Amino acid sequence: MASLSVQLYSVREALADDPRAAFERLVGLGFEEVELFDLVRWGPILAGPLGDLPLRAPVAHARIVGNADVADVFAAARELGVTTVIEPAVREGWDDAASVDRIAGRLNALAVDAAASGLVVGYHNHWWEFGDVGGRTAFEHFADHLAPEVVLELDAYWAATAGVDLVALGTRLAGRIRHLHVKDGPLELDPATQVPAGAGRADLRGVLRAVPDATRVLEFDAAPGDVFEALAASAAWVREPEGAR
Template identity: 45%
Template structure:
């Protein structure tokens, strides 16, 4: 069982003031892992702060499709990650098949270099990969077929719902390629503030039961309430689901 994790983009403002304190608080809440979004900025310092807090790294986001790729891959090794995730690709790449082929080439190229460093590589979606369709299908699903088999997927259930797709149905169609889930909640709109997991309109339970083996990472891009309190409430909700037997550990 993988520990519940937090995407550190959620606490970017708090970490800018006192990263060590924020990481300690995440651990106190009960999270066991984090997903950094900028590991190449200060990998040595981040590794030390994570060790002090007793947190592991489940994966990392970083700019893997440009000239910063090498620094992200090197940083991943320093902080003990085995998986790097492309956080997004330009929305225009998902407008037609030609754009998807460009996206696939770019991501597959990054995956080869990641493998040379002993790392797996994945792709994380926003809403535009689902909202836009190619040949009558959500563009993300077409992209998945163009990606090399070793490229995994990190499905953001909130952005999937925002893009007009049922998250559970999407997870079913994508199957075992989905190794990570971004678990977030709120009104499922592009601009509206998010909420603690369990307090919004996203069908969280259905998504978790559809992909029971995927690593669960809580991320709230911005929040209607205090962010740290929302992370604590999210942890309580998710662990409550597990305790009640509604989702698997």
């Protein structure tokens, strides 16, 4: 069964108040894995609680594509036991093939440097990567120009909000998608409308089947009510046998 994780951006306010208490709540909900964000800033803050509690953090988000010197990012990753560093967002450059190729080329170069440190790099999408480039989405053009060792983290909700068929996309890119952001809602850009997994309009059932081995990473950009309760509801839905979902 694929791993189940939580993107810690979801609980950023609780982490700012008391990192250890936030982690203890996640452990109490049965989570054994978390995904870090803003690695260089938060790494030193979270190192202590991560070391003391039964939580792994194999994946982290960090700005690397536009970062001229990623040595500090890779050093922070090694210190925390992170093995995969994901670029969380590149906002510009998805309107034409040449620009998309440059983004892919930068990640390919970073993958070489990362491998020397025992690390893997990848990319996490939003909605803006799915415009038309040469008769298909910029995201798929991008994927075709990545080196094999660069992984994808598909944010299912933002892809669905962009109008993408999640099952078709997941099926086409199943070999590249190693991590899947699982979140739901009415397919709107306003993050305040997000809801627990299975309660919205995203075809999460379909994409979970399409990428069965990808890590399931629960995330809320904004959560209704208590974010820990919302994460618990999402986790319960994801953990249900497929036939029950």
